[in-house]
Amino acid sequence: MAKGIFVHRADSIYDDAPEERYQFPKRYLNRAKLFEGDWIAYYEPRGGGGRMGYNAIAQVAEIITDPSAEGMYLALIEPGTYMPLETFVPYHSELGFLESDLQQPDGRLNGGLIQWAIRPISELDFNRILARGLAPENLLPRVDDPEAKRSVGFEDVPAPFEFDFDRDRIETITNRLVRNRIFRRIVLDAYDRRCAFTGLQLINGGGRAExxxxxxxxxxxxxxxxxxxxxxxxxTVHWMFDRGLLSLSDEYEILVSRQINNRDQIENLIHPSRKAIVPANPNHRPHPKYLEWHRQRFKN
Structure with a gap:
């Protein structure tokens, strides 16, 4: 097993869903098989509006032939392992290229290697990317977090910058506690800390979004x-959303269940447009497949 890089564009022509699968042609098969059972980092290239850097990690479960496309293969992602990095990590830093192999002896970029859609990466380089992609507070929990005190494996002292993580350390860092923090941050940033259904942006006295x-x-x-x-x-809206009393159409129209008591109060609570306020970036908006899943549990 070995760690690797999967290059993924937002406008990819391949049948990718980075949290589930990564599609690639046969010429990359032998290289991709090296990563079965191990971790990869997703890299955004310049094309398609990419920022030339790393935005997520995931564990490859297995490589299979794509049953729906001749000559294509799929890297299936282990369920629950895909994790966006809290901070986008540029491919080049003050220390040079984070993928050491991208740097030629004269210090210039290896223009051929960076074109590889699938490429290996050293354990040290992967750890450097992971360390830069996670805020320091996500390497160890806050001491005042009661949930963190119950978590297994968080008593370790943080390592220096290189973060020579072994497999257990990676799994500890990517556990549910850390994932919740990262998920909260990326979602709240995308929505400008504003409730999508009501339009309210409530910040408490400590500067924390409610x-x-x-x-x-x-x-x-x-x-x-x-x-x-x-x-x-x-x-309140979250509670009702989780229980199927509120939902969304694919056009982001707010659906209100007839089973809600005091329906008029809820109608007055939601945004006057009766549409959710979604991020300006279309790549950050709710995906139709997840909205469809939610509507199937909507109590009409």
């Missing part, structure tokens, strides 16, 4: 911790 990051398809149902499966909601 809005919550809700999963559209729940974690218990294998819903991924990705921005397109998230939506920012106030506490």
């Amino acid at each position: 809005v919550e990051a809700a999963h559209i398809k729940g974690v218990a149902e294998k819903g991924p911790d990705i921005i397109t499966n998230g939506i920012a909601l106030s506490g």
